[in-house]
Amino acid sequence: MSSTSSGTASADPSADRSTRPLRLRFAPSPTGFFHVGGARTALYNWAIAQREGGTFVLRIEDTDEARNQPEWTQGIIDALAWIGIDADDPHFEGPYFQSTYADQHIAAANRLYEAGMAYYCDLTGEQIQERAKASGKQGYDNSSRDRGLEPGPGRVLRFRVPEGSTVVHDLVRGEVEFDNANIEDFVLLRGNGSPMFLLANVVDDVTMQISHVVRAEEHLPNTPKQQMLWEALGEVPPVWAHVPVLVNEQRKKLSKRRDKVAVEQYREEGILADAMVNYLMTLGWAPAGDTEIVPWSEIVEHFRLEDVKHSPAFFDLKKLSAFNKEYIKAMPLDDFVAACAPYLTSDDVPWPREQFNPVVFSEMAPLVQERVGTLAEVIGYVDFLFLADAPIDEAAFAKTMAAADAVAVLAETIDAYETAEWDAEALKETCFAIGEAHGVAKGKAQAPIRVAITGRTVGPPLFEPIVRLGREETLRRLRSALDRIGAPTA
């Protein structure tokens, strides 16, 4: 029962566990939106469950009543579904809610108390601090251990940490040894009788017959405590695997307050689920070969916890965007058009909703698809087609029109377009010919036209959209630009 390093129970847990069904779990607490770090942990669990024919158990750890918000639970389920962890998949089990198992947690705590492995303590936080200050040592000093306190209001139940040391066998980190002397007698039951995370988590894992606990590295210091609990409960501990945390540019753990960590937010911006999944999997692990962009099926086939890196990984928006761009370009055109639809018909689109023309967008889609990094960026590439006027970027406009011969090219193009054949190739050649007459290169020649029509200096190829806009509207915008040049800037 003791957790000494020579104990048989902790010598090789995987040996025993391997004979049991593979059951993994993902146990988020519903205290906010879904965190990208959580998404990666879930994906790691999911990949293993899928390949090995195991079960992925979703357990919502909602025991912190003060912070628990029911609506976050659905958010977790939706976010999981988005990254491919589908509640209807045969490998999926749950969700279970930890709060519904409180009786079991308390019963387990009572068993520990009756067996003498836990005891009651009436020290308040202030008292603990005072004692710590006096002794010069931090934390609770186990001083209630042998006071033989009975259960009572305000009294917490503490686990009696045994002598010796605890060796955690971790799939990614190897053996990690903790001296039990450094582990204080931690709280199992609060003063109000409710169970704490450490206990609830273990009791649920035991009940749900979890064989592998794959979670973030921040839980590693909890692991010896939990392993002692497993053993105290007469159970063989699971296989542990602590994966490195995700960090920001300051190398700090990604936090909800400082960093952009909400999976939902990336989804709203038009990051594709496949891109997010693929990118997340490359943080701490890499597919074999020189390619990082690989389908989920390949990841499932090759992912191994033993290959996961030991050091934290920076969550790099630029690289995520690069992955997303690749995934967008690889989409069949129809899928791309369909994926863009929600963005183009949302409430926060810049044009009047009735002005949106899906046919026009479909025509422009191939030109846009190879340029955008996210789906939300599509709006900025086609807005000029659905707006009453070109969305003029004043700085870009002024700079472009100030260029030598820009105004002349614009004026002459207007004349030419009044009678030109209305076809992209003809329009293009007309514009370039005028430019050439002024000794202006193609890039310079199209610039004033582009800024007059689209309002910007960058965008999709110019002449195809002009054809679509029609002669009348094109001429109107071109003339309006000419007028604007004379007008004083606001």
Next chain:
RNA sequence: GCCCCCAUCGUCUAGUGGCCUAGGACACCACCCUUUCAAGGUGGCGGCACGGGUUCGAAUCCCGUUGGGGGUGCCA
């Protein structure tokens, strides 16, 4: 403070003692292509934290130093 983890280009990584004058990707720079922007092509910049060992041989093994991170709650 104490406990634990970690350490290859700016970033994500490949590398498990000789194939490494360290490979790929993102980012960045240059050139080519090009109606802008992208895309594509070519090339470039850039790294084994440091110091000791072990070994015929070390990015790879050991020890130490330094540096980072995590934990240290009647949160999860």
